[in-house]
Every structure is written in structure tokens, then in C-alpha cells.
Amino acid sequence: MGDENVKFVIIGSGNIANTYGDALQKVQNAELVGVVSSSMKKISKYSHLPSFPSISEVTVDFDAIIICTPNGLHHHSAIEAAALKKHVLCEKPIDITVEAIDQMIDACKANEVKLGVAYQRRYSSDNPAIKKLINENKLGRIFSVDLAVKNYRDDAYYESAPYRGTYDIDGGGPFIQQACHYIDLYYWYFGKPIKLVSALSTFVHDIEVEDHGAVICLHKSGMIGTITASTATKPGFPAKLELYSDKGYVILENDVITHWEMDGVENPTSATASDNKHTGSSNALVNDTTNHETILNDFVESIQTGKDPLITGESAKNATEMILEIYNGQF
Numbered sequence: 001m002g003d004e005n006v007k008f009v010i011i012g013s014g015n016i017a018n019t020y021g022d023a024l025q026k027v028q029n030a031e032l033v034g035v036v037s038s039s040m041k042k043i044s045k046y047s048h049l050p051s052f053p054s055i056s057e058v059t060v061d062f063d064a065i066i067i068c069t070p071n072g073l074h075h076h077s078a079i080e081a082a083a084l085k086k087h088v089l090c091e092k093p094i095d096i097t098v099e100a101i102d103q104m105i106d107a108c109k110a111n112e113v114k115l116g117v118a119y120q121r122r123y124s125s126d127n128p129a130i131k132k133l134i135n136e137n138k139l140g141r142i143f144s145v146d147l148a149v150k151n152y153r154d155d156a157y158y159e160s161a162p163y164r165g166t167y168d169i170d171g172g173g174p175f176i177q178q179a180c181h182y183i184d185l186y187y188w189y190f191g192k193p194i195k196l197v198s199a200l201s202t203f204v205h206d207i208e209v210e211d212h213g214a215v216i217c218l219h220k221s222g223m224i225g226t227i228t229a230s231t232a233t234k235p236g237f238p239a240k241l242e243l244y245s246d247k248g249y250v251i252l253e254n255d256v257i258t259h260w261e262m263d264g265v266e267n268p269t270s271a272t273a274s275d276n277k278h279t280g281s282s283n284a285l286v287n288d289t290t291n292h293e294t295i296l297n298d299f300v301e302s303i304q305t306g307k308d309p310l311i312t313g314e315s316a317k318n319a320t321e322m323i324l325e326i327y328n329g330q331f
Contacts, residue, residue, distance in 0.1 A: 005031040006087075006300045009058055011077045012068030013037040013051075014161075016091055020066050020296075021046045023289035027296045029304070033060045036077075055080045064114075064303065067091055070161075071176065072169040075100035078115065082107040087114040089299050089309075093180045093323070094316040096171030101320060105313040116299045116309030117316035120291035121181040122188055125255035129268035130243075134189055138265055140247035145225040147186055149179035152236035158207055165207030173209035175200075176323045179229035182239055183326075184319035186227065192318070193217035193225065198326045204232040215326050227326075 006029060010017050013035060021043055024032045034050045035043050036058065043049070052058045055065065055077065064087035067077045074095045078088045088108055094117045095101045108115035121127060133139050151174060163169035170177055200213030211232040217225035238253040251259035260267040295310065302309045 005029050006064055006303050007031050007033045007060075007062040008064050008066055008089075009034045009036055009052075009055070009060075009062045010043065010066045010068055011036045011055065011081075012070075013039070013041040013043050014068060017043045017066075017068040018045050019287075019289055019292060020068060020091075023292035023296055026289065026293050027300060030296060030300050033062055034058055036065075055084065055086075063087060064089060064299070070163045070169045071171045072096045072100075072163075075104045078104040079107040082111040082113050082115075085111055085113060087116075087299075087303050089114075089116045089118065089295070090313075090316075091118050092184070092316070093171070093176055093320050094313060095320065096176060098317070098321060098324070101313065101317045105317070108313065114299065114302050114309055115313040116295065116302065117311045117313060118292065118295050119181060119184040119311045119316055119319065120295045121185050121255060123294050123310065124291050126252060126257045126269050127185060127255050129270070130250065130252070130257075131189060133265065133268065139243070139250070139262060140245040142190070142221070142223050142243060142245045144242075144244040145186070145190065145223065146240075146242040147182055147226065148228045148237070148240045149174065149182050150228060150230045150233040150237045150240075151178045152234045153178075153205075153211075153231040155205065157231075158205055165205065165209050167209060170209065172323070172327055173200075173202075173207070173211050173213075174229040174231045175210070175213060175227075175326055176320070178231060179227070180319050180323060182241070183227065183229075183322055184316070185241075186225065187318045187322055190219060190223065190225065192322060193325075194220050196325060196329045197331050198329045200327070200330055213326075215329070 024030050036052050040051050065081045067074050067090040074090050081088050158165045195218045196215055198215040200210035202211050205211045212230040215227040241252045243250045247263045248261040257269040298310045
């Protein structure tokens with residue numbers, strides 16, 4: 001495509017659609033040209049844009065879609081867009097079943113279009129530096145990792161849409177919804193556990209899925225990991241990852257290194273990381289679009305150059321597979 005603008009249509013009109021709309025305004029060679037909403041609802045900040053009831057009924061010229069529909073509906077939009085030779089960028093998680101994800105991947109490959117997924121936490125603040133140090137074995141023998149994603153959502157959140165808190169559409173509770181970003185990060189850092197055991201329950205909400213749970217993960221290296229995910233922990237807390245090795249320890253909160261004691265290894269925290277004040281712990285709104293801009297800039301480049309997106313469908317599938325094992329691994 002050269003340097004021509006990549007024209008996007010957003011699928012869905014919820015809160016996250018506004019986030020992508022805002023991020024697109026800051027991305028070179030990208031343009032938002034329309035919205036698809038089955039209810040014909042407008043995106044509040046972009047009500048001037050044309051709305052269409054389905055992808056097949058879009059009458060403006062476009063190159064790619066951004067999927068912002070509920071989790072279990074992602075594959076429908078991806079497959080439909082791929083058949084029209086349109087590129088696909090999907091909000092997390094890519095979908096809620098392995099079968100649906102494979103259908104998305106196969107459809108995009110068959111139609112030679114890009115499939116990218118917004119697991120942007122991999123590139124947030126200090127996370128890439130930690131990944132590099134792990135890959136280079138600079139952190140020594142890591143024997144313990146504790147990940148805590150302790151959010152709070154009130155009853156109004158779950159009552160705001162009929163699909164919230166359901167297995168059929170949401171796919172589950174906080175593990176696949178709020179914590180999937182960090183489970184993706186966990187997998188990216190440490191790989192797939194060889195065994196896991198989970199305990200999940202519903203404590204403070206009238207929903208069919210879990211609102212709190214914990215997992216113990218055993219890895220081939222011997223590392224023992226724990227993951228806690230919740231929407232029941234008032235008032236909501238920053239996502240926290242603690243890593244312990246024979247060289248010392250690292251603690252990150254919301255992707256920023258807050259404690260560092262590693263023998264012979266300099267703290268790699270970025271100069272701007274301390275400015276990251278986004279918590280996301282007590283509501284579903286995302287006001288800081290920095291990480292989404294990273295994903296969008298890369299996705300535009302992948303369309304224009306032919307390279308793979310930062311997070312491919314195959315890579316994003318890992319998090320869903322691990323979460324499904326968590327749901328199936330309850331004792």
C-alpha cells in the first residue's frame with residue numbers, strides 16, 4: 001500500500017471502541033472511516049462517522065477492521081472480514097475457544113490478510129526489558145513468580161450488558177476478561193506450565209462465572225508460579241508481578257519496576273516508566289492510549305510492508321489455551 005492511509009472500520013460501539021478511536025487519531029497513515037454496530041449505536045466521540053449494521057453492508061472504502069465486540073463473538077467478525085480481503089486487528093482475548101481461534105487464523109491465512117491481536121502489555125513500560133533479560137538468562141534461575149490481577153467491578157458493570165459474567169459470550173470471569181493481558185504476559189515470559197491446579201469461585205456478584213480465583217503453575221524448569229485474578233477485591237489494586245531468582249527479586253506494578261534487587265544486573269527501568277499512572281483496577285475505561293498506539297502503528301506497518309504484526313493470532317492463542325486449562329484444572 002505504500003504510504004497511503006490504512007482505512008479502518010471499528011466493529012462494536014462499547015467503551016473500548018472509543019479508546020481505539022482516540023488512538024487512531026495519533027497514528028500516522030491511519031484513518032477511521034466508519035463503525036459497524038448491529039444496534040446502529042454510534043461511538044460517542046465519533047458520532048459524525050457513518051454506522052452500518054454489518055461488515056457486508058459497509059459502503060465506504062476500507063482496508064481493515066478493529067474488533068471491539070464481546071469476547072465470544074470475535075471470530076464471526078474476523079472470518080467475515082477475511083472473506084472480504086480485509087485485515088483484522090482484534091481486541092483481547094482473541095476468542096474464547098481454540099476452535100474459534102483456529103477458524104480465525106485459517107480464514108486470514110486463506111485470504112492473505114493480516115491478523116493482529118491487542119495484547120499490548122507486552123510492550124508497556126518495563127515489560128520488554130524484563131523479557132529481554134529473561135531471554136538472555138540475565139536474571140539467573142527464576143524459581144518463583146507471583147502474579148496478582150486484583151480488580152474490582154461493581155454490580156452496575158455486570159448489569160450493563162446481558163453478556164457480562166457469562167460463559168457463552170464472555171467466556172468466563174476475570175481470568176479471561178480482566179487478567180488475560182497479564183496471563184499473556186506470563187506465558188510470553190515463562191512459557192506454558194507443564195501442570196496447573198486452580199481454585200475458582202463466585203463471592204460478591206450474582207453472575208454465573210468466577211469473580212475470584214487462584215492458580216498454582218509448575219514449569220519444566222522447576223519454577224513455581226501463582227496467578228490470582230479477581231473482580232471482587234475492593235477497591236481494586238494495580239496489577240502486580242513478583243519475580244524471585246537465585247540473584248534476587250523484581251517487583252512490577254502496572255508494568256513499572258517498583259523494586260529491584262538483582263546481583264550484578266542494573267535496573268533497566270525506563271526514564272518514562274514512572275509516569276505511567278494508569279491502574280485500570282476499578283473500572284473498565286481505558287483513557288491512556290499509548291499502548292494501543294504501539295499496536296496500531298505496528299499493524300499499519302505490517303499491512304504496508306507485509307511483515308507479521310507484533311502479536312499474531314498464533315501467539316495470542318497461547319493465552320486463551322492457558323486460561324482454558326485454568327478453567328478445566330480446578331480441584
